Amino acid sequence: MTLPCTATLTPVRALVDLVERDKEHDCDGFGAHAICVKVDAVADLPTRFGRFRIVAFWNNRDGKEHIALVHGDVLGAENVVTRLHSECLTGDALGSLRCDCRDQLGVALERIAAEPCGILLYLRQEGRGIGLLNKVRAYSLQDSGLDTVDANLALGFRDDERDYAVAAHALASLTVKSVQLLTNNPKKVTELERYGITVTARIPHVIPANEHNRFYLETKANRSGHFIDLDGKPHVAEQGDPVVVASPFTPKRVTTE
Numbered sequence: 001m002t003l004p005c006t007a008t009l010t011p012v013r014a015l016v017d018l019v020e021r022d023k024e025h026d027c028d029g030f031g032a033h034a035i036c037v038k039v040d041a042v043a044d045l046p047t048r049f050g051r052f053r054i055v056a057f058w059n060n061r062d063g064k065e066h067i068a069l070v071h072g073d074v075l076g077a078e079n080v081v082t083r084l085h086s087e088c089l090t091g092d093a094l095g096s097l098r099c100d101c102r103d104q105l106g107v108a109l110e111r112i113a114a115e116p117c118g119i120l121l122y123l124r125q126e127g128r129g130i131g132l133l134n135k136v137r138a139y140s141l142q143d144s145g146l147d148t149v150d151a152n153l154a155l156g157f158r159d160d161e162r163d164y165a166v167a168a169h170a171l172a173s174l175t176v177k178s179v180q181l182l183t184n185n186p187k188k189v190t191e192l193e194r195y196g197i198t199v200t201a202r203i204p205h206v207i208p209a210n211e212h213n214r215f216y217l218e219t220k221a222n223r224s225g226h227f228i229d230l231d232g233k234p235h236v237a238e239q240g241d242p243v244v245v246a247s248p249f250t251p252k253r254v255t256t257e
């Protein structure tokens with residue numbers, strides 16, 4: 001495939017300058033759907049995980065408002081620790097235990113905040129792109145006993161070119177020279193590389209053992225990989241990354257002295 005034209009994604013001095021630069025941006029688009037992304041707005045976003053800047057993107061494809069949380073100076077930077085996170089309202093915001101999204105999000109943000117610079121792309125593709133309503137429908141099917149494989153299909157577990165085209169263009173828009181991808185999924189690396197993003201390393205995304213992932217640890221210990229939680233609800237990996245939890249035998253404990 002021919003690499004997308006990124007000629008107008010010129011370097012700028014400050015993150016906020018990307019907004020002015022992209023007013024004139026127009027490219028042939030990334031991927032089969034010719035996806036083009038523009039930086040629309042930039043602001044400070046202090047979070048419980050650390051200090052970030054929030055970058056809001058416009059795109060010509062899905063009318064969704066994809067965002068990046070940027071830590072440190074990523075403009076023109078190499079080896080930027082980067083995580084692609086797919087939106088999950090039920091997990092990220094509401095703390096659902098039917099998936100692991102909230103843990104994956106929090107651990108990624110903490111990790112990125114501890115680096116000199118890093119990016120979390122928050123991609124608005126709820127339920128792997130099928131939307132919240134369909135995701136709840138799929139949960140309902142699981143509740144009524146649908147086989148997990150079929151329910152996963154209903155949940156939209158498939159590779160979606162748009163995931164990576166939006167992400168690749170967003171990274172190009174931020175003028176990063178190369179990234180280290182925080183993921184357990186090697187396919188994410190090859191997919192980003194298809195779009196011309198240089199991935200210098202894959203960093204395993206390991207969730208520390210703690211009270212919040214007790215479910216995983218007990219499931220691993222008791223049921224050898226059948227992801228049914230203690231209330232009998234199927235537990236699904238909506239991020240498309242195999243979940244890796246640090247050893248339950250050496251949990252980190254916070255001591256107060």
Ligand SMILES: [Zn+2]
Nearest residue numbers: 026027036037
């Ligand atoms: Zn473009």
Ligand SMILES: [Zn+2]
Nearest residue numbers: 088091099101
């Ligand atoms: Zn989720």
